[in-house]
Amino acid sequence: MRLSQLFFASLRDDPADAEMASHRLLIRAGYVRQIGSGIYSLLPLGWRVTRRVEQVIREEMDRIGCQEMEMPVVQPADLWRESGRYQKIGPELLRFKDRTGRDMVLAMTHEEVVASLLHDLVSSYRQLPLLIYHIQTKFRDEPRSRGGLIRVREFVMKDSYSCDLDTAGLDHSYQLHYEAYTRIFGRLGLDAIVVGADVGIMGGSLAHEFMVLNEWGEDTLVLCERGDYAANQQIAMVGKPEPPNEEPMATEEVATPGAATIADLARVLEIGADRTAKATFFVTGDGRLLTVITRGDYEVSETKLANAVKAYSLRPAQAEEIRAAGMVPGYASPIGAHDTVVIVDDLVARSPNLVAGANREGFHLRNVNVGRDFSPDMVTDVVNARNGDPCPKCGAAVALRNGIEVGNIFKLGTDFSIPMGATYLGEDGERHPIVMGSYGIGVGRNVACIVEAHHDQKGIVWPAEVAPYPAHLVTIAAAKEPRIAEEADGLYARLKDAGVEVLYDDRDESPGVKFTDAELLGMPLIVTLSPRSLAAGGVEVTVRATGERSVKPIAELEAQLRTAATG
RNA sequence: CGGGGCGUAGCGCAGCCUGGUAGCGCACCUGCUUUGGGAGCAGGAGGCCGCCGGUUCGAAUCCGGCCGCCCCGACCA
Secondary structure (H helix, E strand, O other), X not given: OEOOOOOOOOOOOOOOOOOOHHHHHHHHOOOEEEEEOOEEEEOHHHHHHHHHHHHHHHHHHHHOOOEEOOOOOEEEHHHHHHHOHHHHOOOOOOEEEOOOOOEEEEOOOOHHHHHHHHHHHOOEHHHOOEEEEEEEEEEOOOOOOEOOOOEOOEEEEEEEEEEEOOHHHHHHHHHHHHHHHHHHHHHOOOOEEEEEOOOOOOOOOXXXXXXXXXXXXXXXXXXXXXXXXXXXXXXXXXXXXXXXXXXXXXXXXXXXXXXXXXXXXXXXXXXXXXXXXXXXXXXEOOOOEEEEEEEOOOOEOHHHXXXXXXXXXEEEOOHHHHHHOOOOOOXXXXXXXXXXXXXXXXXXXXXXXXXXXXXXOOXXXXXXXXXXXEOOOEEEOOEOOOOOOEOOOOOOEEEEEEEEEEEEEEEEEOOOHHHXXXXXXXXXXXXXXXXXXXXXXXXXXXXXXXXXXXXXXXXXXXXXXXXXXOEEXXXXXXXXXXXXXXXXXXXXXXXXXXXXXXXXXXXXXXXXHHHHHHHHHOOOEEEEEOHHHHHHOOXXXXXXXXXXXXXXXXXXXXXXXXXXXXX
């Protein structure tokens, strides 16, 4: 591609709203342009990288026998009513009506369509197992997009679906994906770590996320320092301290004016936050008020909580709702409360003589004991793992790190096949639900993560596997020395004939501009053709990643690029 | 949805407080010079100053409403 013809513009200044390196560089180098919040156009360079990433994914999916197909983005809402997600999913599912007033949605994923197709096409156990995938645009109306290209509303995703006879088959399909994903991220130059993940309220039995560590990541990961445990904080189960061994003592009201927070309470009473019981309040999507009791030095995990009470959504409760249940915000405890579901963290249930709210403005109770002073509706682990907590496997400290989810694998089970009637007739003559799995990779997010991992002060440094072009040919003084343009044109044309497309900066720009752009754009090799290089014997080849330079005959470079392309 | 910030040429910004012909750098066009690290000279083009309304003789500037974008939080198969 001749740079003089390429639909692109590089920018000298950083765009004002880009903070992440990937966002800043992809805009500056002319790969993408923002159209709206969380909505981007891919310019030719960006599209080329995207297709190369897709190609890696495609090859590895094909390798495990996954068949590529294509399913629609716009879908009738009825399909989503059948699975129940139309009702359960919030406003991130974009709903609209077509001209006849029929309810439609923009798909976020394609479990419904797959299940519906299975219903139509699969009737016998002989047709299973089956692996299918497509690479396609998704839309999720995120409340707030952020982090440049990491969290967007419209994005391209590879989603695949496994369809098996039974859970043993699902285990195998899951394992195939696990291995394929490991190869994919390796080829993309991403250091992805695998963490245990939330299976969500839709059910399912097991899920893993492939994560790239990044300070801008929106997921918090819990990682054992010895490498024995890795999980998304949403579900991470870590060890908890042993509570003091004390006999329960008589409760005692104590004045704590103005101490409406745990920090104030601990200061006023001169005790540790670990001797307090904190009450936090949520309302479920179906209207239940949850009173959650954790120790004062822990935070509630909303994911664990939602799973424990089987809630599709949670929101913080309003002060009025808390009062209506007989509690006083700031000084609340379940003692004397009514019309609320009381969930107690297991550590609190084992801890004697905590300080809890007295449900009276300005007062707390000492020596509160779960079971004696109030009865929980449920006792379970509902807190977030903390930095330094013990690893559940080996007891070493865990660290909290931010990560970006580049892929996930998920055992769905029969959560879609049963409601959608995706069944097969078994060898036993009985009808069975198809056992499904679902597996995603966000393509655009991977492109951004590759740039995050592969850039320097000057610009992008593409790994050869995904670079839009293998080399960036730069001419110097071509306007003045006709020989330069002739040699470059010839090299470019011969490579093109051989099926090797390089980026050719044929613009009449000063050397500084051309070198700066070449480094910004990030092709693996920068090939300079100038009077000086010709005098030295050919072209000067700079390896973008290392800065290493060498001069070689034009024919040698040509052969090298042709070999790399076919190799 | 809550808090904060911003909206002036393709990009980065000044002007606004204190109302009076819309500016700067880069990019762009023409000509000449220049050609190994963001060139020089000369000339030129490009603006519903986010939108609507109000105040005023006069609004980019003051007032009100709305929209959009960014950041933090809430949220997040």
